[in-house]
Amino acid sequence: MPDLQPAGVRLEREGAIARIVLDRPAARNALDLPMARGLRDAVAAVAADPAVRAVLIESSGAHFMVGGDVHRFNALLADGPAACRDEIDRIIGAVHEAIAGIAALPCPVIGLAGGSVAGFGFSLAMACDLLVAADDARFVLAYGAIGTTPDGGSTWHLPRLLGLRRALAAALLNKPIDANEALALGLACEVVPPAELATAGRALAERLAAGPAAAQAGIKRLLRAALDSDLPTALAAERESFLEMVVQADFAEGVGAFAARRPARFGQIG
Template structure:
């Protein structure tokens, strides 16, 4: 496994075969988000866009996924200057918004692994992943209104699409602590596993996806995400165009032959 970022970075990017791992790595601060971490996350996603893997695993070191923004840093900035605070927060939001948008645009699946607390931007980042797996000790808190502000990181777009508008408003306005079982019940996460099995479960899922038909997976991700914003006729047109494009791939021919021959497909990734 090779590390493509500096050893002391708050975000580590590593690759193993066709799988890329983004690790949030400020465990002493429970992975709270500061400007350096936001820029490191942006740079990691830029690297994946330049050389896309077959699957991405977004995870954290330490006991917590991410407890949100570094509020103590915000407080220190406010003591100095409202303008300086606004400028730094603006730079931070620009960085993390580029990162979140980049993750959603990657052609490969992005798996999020959440243990411990995912609060504020930590929750926003988690629900931006394509598939979210939670440890049984995970807990989600929206948290933005608790410090008198509104969400960032795409949460205003993703949350209602995962859980529905009324439930999203209740989560955002009342800030309940949502445990892993509740998160699965309401559709916030896809799967819950024991905390000791979280990394192995995520790796097994990533390997399964990395070994799959890459073009078809990219097409599925694109269709489902774009379908949230299209009318039905537009979705049908997009499905036809995508199916015709897939029919020209080597993997489609292999998949058809494997089905007819009653054997596992040997995907070539093209």
Template sequence: MTAVLYEVRDAVATLTLNRPQALNALDLAMIDGLAEASARAAFDREVRAVVLCGSGEHFMAGGDLKWFREQLALPPAERQARFSRLIGAVHASIEQLKTMEKPVVASVQGAVAGFGLSLMMAADLALAADDAYFTLAYCRIGLSPDGGATWSLPRLVGLRRAMEIALLGDRFDAARAGELGLVNRVVPRAQLADETAALAARLAAGPTAALARTKALLNASFTQPLSAQLVGEQHAFAACGAEPDFAEGLAGFFEKRPANFSGRE
């Protein structure tokens, strides 16, 4: 069974975690599959938006604890080295999702735990079914978070709430995730696929290069001084103004019609 399915339709790439019998828990095959699929989506010029979802009843229940338990047979030093290599491979996908020049939408249901929550937070937007439930969970098995959770979480919910979520490992529901700002919208489970498709189609029809620059500016804003951020905005604005989508956006406005963006630089 392919651990991560990849499909492109109408300029939207859908990456589907595909271990439903194991609640899509992260194993070695899925690590490789995520790296390959995220890189493929990032560099495919026909793709203008990306959806990240899970097959079956759950998005992802975190790492594969059975595999973790098997590693206890290794000496501590060897185990540490193996985990370091493993997390390095996992992080390649997170960085790809955060930096790719197209918007990424996470569509989640059921369990969103451990690395599943980290993965969801790596997306630019997130939709959750009303049956979704969330926990960072690492502290419950004596681990610290990975997958960029310690970077994304305080940016989304603030430092104090991030500490609570990470240090206590409590489980919370979709409504609470919405209140915290972890997800953009909570929808009935039966409507999740349609709502996700509609959002992805809207993003894919947008001015892709301008959206990519906006995404990069927002991600940089927490570590940039205002002067550097203003320079970044200046360069991005000027670059957008030299591209066909700017002319098309103006034409659509003055002709009182939707703009037909090409998404090209």
């Protein structure tokens, strides 16, 4: 996978780790149509590269993303609601492809969020499998503040992550959730100072990239599928997946390493 530079997004490869970088810092990474398409294309490029074993989604500048580019929306409204609706429809179409693609990636996706994490930025952060937050991060949906409803999968993710009542409060009241509260609620798995965000994210990505790829893909698949399945279906899926793992080299390596009391070396055998 070559490094790509679509508008507003950078895609870089560092060994087995792919970095998708939101890159409109002068606009606080506000989402516009080129950036939406860049995000979609970056996720698709990662999906096409089987050598990627972990993904980081992060930002340049002090803010993860302030949401949609409201100044652009305001300019479009000068030409009438139809022009604005048409462009927003294309933006939503692109970012929804990206969100679906993140969920479908077999490898873990880690979000690194600091500063403002608003609107679609919040939705994108919640779509990641794991989230590391800087201690200056502030999460807010903010859609109601401009008279619209959420996108980016937040209405699917947030009730599952927060419960219905907390999700409704987040969406209706637009009260910011700070980094420590996000950690307590389970939205983030770690909180670090802003200067340590990239280092912490890289360390987590390296740990996951060195792990058993097939097993991690199975864990992600099973847990996401279980959100919408009953217990018998989940039990059957777990059995099928476990037996699939038993015949793979990573299982033999993990069992052998445990028995020998040494670190496992996944992906370096067979």
